[in-house]
Amino acid sequence: MKTNVGGADKILRIVAGIALLAWAVFGGPVWAWIGIVPLATGLLGWCPAYTMLGMNTCPLSKK
Template sequence: MKCNIGKTDRIIRVILGVCVIAVGVYYQSWWGAVGIIPILTAAIGWCPAYVPFGISSCKIKK
C-alpha cells in the first residue's frame, strides 16, 4: 500500500470523522460508527477509494 493521502487530506478526514461520530452520539444513532472509516484511512495514509481513479493527494518526493 503506497501512501495516497496527503497532510491536508488527513486533517480533513480526522475532523470529518470526529464530527460524524459526534453527530451519531448526539442523535444516539449507530450511524456515528461510520466516522471510524475516515479516521482509519487518515491514520494509515491510504484510501482504497482513490486507487481505481489513480488519485493521490500526497506530495511526490523526488
C-alpha cells in the first residue's frame, strides 16, 4: 500500500473519525460508527477510494 493521504487531509480524517466514534459511544445514531473508516484511513495514510480514483494528497509520494 503506497501512502496517498497526507497533511491536512490526514488530520481532518482523524479528527472526524474520533468525533463520529465519540458520538456513537455516547448515544449517537448507529451510523456514527462509520467513523472507523476515516480514522483508519487517516492513521494508515492510505485510502482505497483515492487509489481507485487516482487521487493523492501526500506530497511525499507524488511522482
